[in-house]
Amino acid sequence: xxxxxxxxxxxxxxxxxxxxxxxxxxxxxxxxxxxxxxxxxxxxxxxxxxxxxxxxxxxxxxxxxxxxxxxxxxxxxxxxxxxxxxxxxxxxxxxxxxxxxxxxxxxxxxxxxxxxxxxxxxxxxxxxxxxxxxxxxxxxxxxxxxxxxxxxxxxxxxxxxxxxxxxxxxxxxxxxxxxxxxxxxxxxxxxxxxxxxxxxxxxxxxxxxxxxxxxxxxxxxxxxxxxxxxxxxxxxxxxxxxxxxxxxxxxxxxxxxxxxxxxxxxxxxxxxxxxxxxxxxxxxxxxxxxxxxxxxxxxxxxxxxxxxxxxxxxxxxxxxxxxxxxxxxxxxxxxxxxxxxxxxxxxxxxxxxxx
Amino acid sequence: xxxxxxxxxxxxxxxxxxxxxxxxxxxxxxxxxxxxxxxxxxxxxxxxxxxxxxxxxxxxxxxxxxxxxxxxxxxxxxxxxxxxxxxxxxxxxxxxxxxxxxxxxxxxxxxxxxxxxxxxxxxxxxxxxxxxxxxxxxxxxxxxxxxxxxxxxxxxxxxxxxxxxxxxxxxxxxxxxx
Amino acid sequence: xxxxxxxxxxxxxxxxxxxxxxxxxxxxxxxxxxxxxxxxxxxxxxxxxxxxxxxxxxxxxxxxxxxxxxxxxxxxxxxxxxxxxxxxxxxxxxxxxxxxxxxxxxxxxxxxxxxxxxxxxxxxxxxxxxxxxxxxxxxxxxxxxxxxxxxxxxxxxxxxxxxxxxxxxxxxxxxxxxxxxxxxxxxxxxxxxxxxxxxxxxxxxxxxxxxxxxxxxxxxxxxxxxxxxxxxxxxxxxxxxxxxxxxx
Ligand SMILES: Cc1ncc(C[n+]2csc(CCOP(=O)(O)OP(=O)(O)O)c2C)c(N)n1
Ligand code: SF4
Ligand SMILES: [Mg+2]
Numbered sequence: 142x143x144x145x146x147x148x149x150x151x152x153x154x155x156x157x158x159x160x161x162x163x164x165x166x167x168x169x170x171x172x173x174x175x176x177x178x179x180x181x182x183x184x185x186x187x188x189x190x191x192x193x194x195x196x197x198x199x200x201x202x203x204x205x206x207x208x209x210x211x212x213x214x215x216x217x218x219x220x221x222x223x224x225x226x227x228x229x230x231x232x233x234x235x236x237x238x239x240x241x242x243x244x245x246x247x248x249x250x251x252x253x254x255x256x257x258x259x260x261x262x263x264x265x266x267x268x269x270x271x272x273x274x275x276x277x278x279x280x281x282x283x284x285x286x287x288x289x290x291x292x293x294x295x296x297x298x299x300x301x302x303x304x305x306x307x308x309x310x311x312x313x314x315x316x317x318x319x320x321x322x323x324x325x326x327x328x329x330x331x332x333x334x335x336x337x338x339x340x341x342x343x344x345x346x347x348x349x350x351x352x353x354x355x356x357x358x359x360x361x362x363x364x365x366x367x368x369x370x371x372x373x374x375x376x377x378x379x380x381x382x383x384x385x386x387x388x389x390x391x392x393x394x395x396x397x398x399x400x401x402x403x404x405x406x407x408x409x410x411x412x413x414x415x416x417x418x419x420x421x422x423x424x425x426x427x428x429x430x431x432x433x434x435x436x437x438x439x440x441x442x443x444x445x446x447x448x449x450x451x452x453x454x455x456x457x458x459x460x461x462x463x464x465x466x467x468x469x470x471x472x473x474x475x476x477x478x479x480x481x482x483x484x485x486x487x488x489x490x491x492x493x494x495x496x
Numbered sequence: 497x498x499x500x501x502x503x504x505x506x507x508x509x510x511x512x513x514x515x516x517x518x519x520x521x522x523x524x525x526x527x528x529x530x531x532x533x534x535x536x537x538x539x540x541x542x543x544x545x546x547x548x549x550x551x552x553x554x555x556x557x558x559x560x561x562x563x564x565x566x567x568x569x570x571x572x573x574x575x576x577x578x579x580x581x582x583x584x585x586x587x588x589x590x591x592x593x594x595x596x597x598x599x600x601x602x603x604x605x606x607x608x609x610x611x612x613x614x615x616x617x618x619x620x621x622x623x624x625x626x627x628x629x630x631x632x633x634x635x636x637x638x639x640x641x642x643x644x645x646x647x648x649x650x651x652x653x654x655x656x657x658x659x660x661x662x663x664x665x666x667x668x669x670x671x672x673x674x
Numbered sequence: 675x676x677x678x679x680x681x682x683x684x685x686x687x688x689x690x691x692x693x694x695x696x697x698x699x700x701x702x703x704x705x706x707x708x709x710x711x712x713x714x715x716x717x718x719x720x721x722x723x724x725x726x727x728x729x730x731x732x733x734x735x736x737x738x739x740x741x742x743x744x745x746x747x748x749x750x751x752x753x754x755x756x757x758x759x760x761x762x763x764x765x766x767x768x769x770x771x772x773x774x775x776x777x778x779x780x781x782x783x784x785x786x787x788x789x790x791x792x793x794x795x796x797x798x799x800x801x802x803x804x805x806x807x808x809x810x811x812x813x814x815x816x817x818x819x820x821x822x823x824x825x826x827x828x829x830x831x832x833x834x835x836x837x838x839x840x841x842x843x844x845x846x847x848x849x850x851x852x853x854x855x856x857x858x859x860x861x862x863x864x865x866x867x868x869x870x871x872x873x874x875x876x877x878x879x880x881x882x883x884x885x886x887x888x889x890x891x892x893x894x895x896x897x898x899x900x901x902x903x904x905x906x907x908x909x910x911x912x913x914x915x916x917x918x919x920x921x922x
Contacts, residue, residue: 144523146516146519146520146523146531168773169769169799169802169803169805169818170802171535171536171801171802171803172536173534174802174803174817176804177805177818178817178820181817181818181819181820182820185821190827191818192827193805193806193818193819193828195773195774195776195808196744196773196774197774221742221743232602251742252724252740252742252851255535256536256537293636309525311535312532312558312559315532315533315535316530316531316532316533316558317516317519317530317531317532318529318530318531318555318558319523319528319529326719349862350803397557397558397559400555400556400558401556401557402556403556404556404557407556478559480561480563481556481557481562482561482562
């Protein structure tokens with residue numbers, strides 16, 4: 142198929158439909174409105190269901206119900222709305238239901254701004270809701286990658302019976318790029334024998350639930366969840382690297398920021414400074430190993446986490462580097478973004494100091 | 497070669513469409529492209545802009561901070577974006593609506609009376625196409641033929657009558673570049 | 675020259691950012707004038723919504739808090755419990771109040787919170803670009819109802835005033851409009867009455883103002899006013915649904 146220009150938000154919606162998603166529950170919020178709007182236009186044409194919920198709290202609980210009932214289901218929002226969805230997300234994780242949640246992040250805290258940001262790293266990767274649970278978090282850096290990852294996200298969710306979050310930002314949602322909708326490789330998926338579809342009088346009732354009133358039972362449920370999470374950590378880590386070989390400074394950045402960093406790397410190269418990039422594609426599970434391996438390279442003098450936040454992922458970079466090399470941070474928050482120039486200057490400062 | 501362009505003006509001047517037509521055309525020529533709009537209620541207040549990149553290389557940041565060209569359709573946009581053009585870059589000024597001159601001397605400045613030309617052709621609506629014609633003539637970011645292909649596809653069917661008007665606008669814009 | 679029009683002291687100096695023909699500006703002025711004329715403005719504390727009126731915190735010349743989307747009645751409850759003598763008000767759109775904030779408004783009314791809510795019903799989500807609101811009319815198009823609101827899919831528009839009027843401690847509930855001078859005068863009367871009810875300590879008060887959004891309705895300001903009269907008012911009849919005289 143030839144490439145077509147797609148706006149990030151609309152491409153994400155179309156990708157979900159192509160992946161077999163027929164249920165979408167959402168609530169308007171900038172900068173992701175084109176996702177529900179696209180779903181409102183398309184779902185009625187393909188016998189799917191788009192519903193605008195009365196709130197994000199309701200939307201995520203509609204997702205809970207539909208996922209428990211065995212459907213491929215998605216919701217999308219942006220930061221303040223995702224905060225509201227956290228209640229539902231922890232219930233979905235606790236009840237082990239598959240679904241896809243898109244977060245086109247904007248500046249916070251509070252009402253913040255509507256411009257692109259990456260300050261939801263913590264609420265995506267480190268809980269957000271209560272209890273010990275993990276969300277699988279995928280961070281595309283282009284509209285094409287968003288399309289590919291959304292399609293796969295539904296399979297990943299089904300395979301592990303776990304919610305998957307696509308973590309983009311306002312820039313990803315709003316920009317247009319050429320996209321090709323490729324056939325993604327389908328995983329062989331377990332049957333949803335646990336779903337509430339009616340017993341038909343042929344089996345014992347299924348119960349979708351996250352309550353384990355006995356502490357020991359609840360503990361065991363957590364242990365089981367963590368066996369599953371270990372499996373995901375083993376199988377699903379994804380990372381992209383650029384020029385890490387012989388780099389003196391290794392940037393770590395995800396999503397659209399990684400692209401800004403690439404510009405900085407190329408301008409540093411013109412000045413004879415070797416810089417590389419580690420771009421986590423999965424934010425959970427996190428590619429600690431790629432960081433660790435780079436930290437062990439003699440050429441690498443320092444890491445720099447570059448984010449559209451005041452410094453959130455940098456904590457994971459530090460865990461990966463494990464004290465072997467210094468880890469610096471550079472970022473802009475609230476909807477402002479680091480520029481290639483700013484990044485390059487900061488890197489030169491660090492290298493000057495690290496020599 | 498990478499063209500990194502800021503296009504800016506009042507909402508309703510067609511700056512978003514100008515950018516979209518350019519990236520569509522350049523994509524058909526096999527180039528890498530991206531288009532990023534400003535968004536949100538600020539557009540209601542009047543100004544709209546988009547970052548457009550056309551490149552032979554894979555595109556890094558989709559947001560333009562060091563522009564090879566800025567196309568400004570109104571005065572506030574000139575004030576805001578003149579400084580963003582890299583030395584040696586181009587600044588295209590809609591001289592029908594902006595009476596101020598550029599202050600930089602290290603860039604190439606083109607004054608294009610886009611609205612005057614558009615009005616001569618019968619409608620202000622094509623001022624953006626006049627400007628686009630001037631820009632592709634100055635930069636070579638896409639050919640006039642590819643632009644016309646896209647415009648023809650856009651207006652295929654009922655609105656096909658406006659195609660010649662757009663072509664005229666594109667050519668008149670190109671003729672402004674000496 | 676005699677002064678024929680003076681900006682009320684209830685409004686700050688900041689110019690409004692609203693679209694041409696948007697009725698938010700008129701409603702701001704009515705609220706501000708009422709607070710000023712009742713001598714309440716200096717102690718008043720307002721709560722701004724999330725919606726086009728979010729910057730109300732810059733426009734009213736009194737202390738203001740900005741609430742999370744839909745939560746203004748809860749925020750106002752907190753304020754009123756700390757400052758029971760102040761006039762406390764929320765200013766909310768239909769998405770804010772009737773959708774995400776439906777629980778907060780019902781419970782503030784149920785408790786008889788001594789606050790005043792100005793509810794601006796323009797049958798659309800203005801701020802976010804024209805999505806369906808709970809008050810969007812059947813058949814009315816919105817970006818998330820591109821084929822028009824279908825009552826079998828999205829239900830029937832909520833009549834908030836009628837609903838809240840069933841709550842015993844919602845002691846003043848009136849629906850008004852601002853599409854012409856006559857109605858603007860009536861609207862102001864209702865807003866004043868609502869604040870008086872609050873200050874008399876009688877209970878919860880709300881004024882619903884049927885309003886326009888020319889931008890997202892895709893209409894000129896004049897067309898929008900006409901559309902409001904012909905379509906909104908038949909479904910959202912103007913009038914008083916509750917006032918203190920009936921309350922014992
Ligand atoms: C939790 C949360 N969800 C969604 C939004 C996005 N949002 C901003 S304003 C708005 C709706 C505004 O509509 P309305 O209350 O009708 O006010 P209007 O703009 O029409 O005056 C929404 C959904 C938000 N800011 N926070
Ligand atoms: S979008 Fe609608 S409600 Fe908002 S300011 Fe404009 S006209 Fe008023
Ligand atoms: Mg509204």
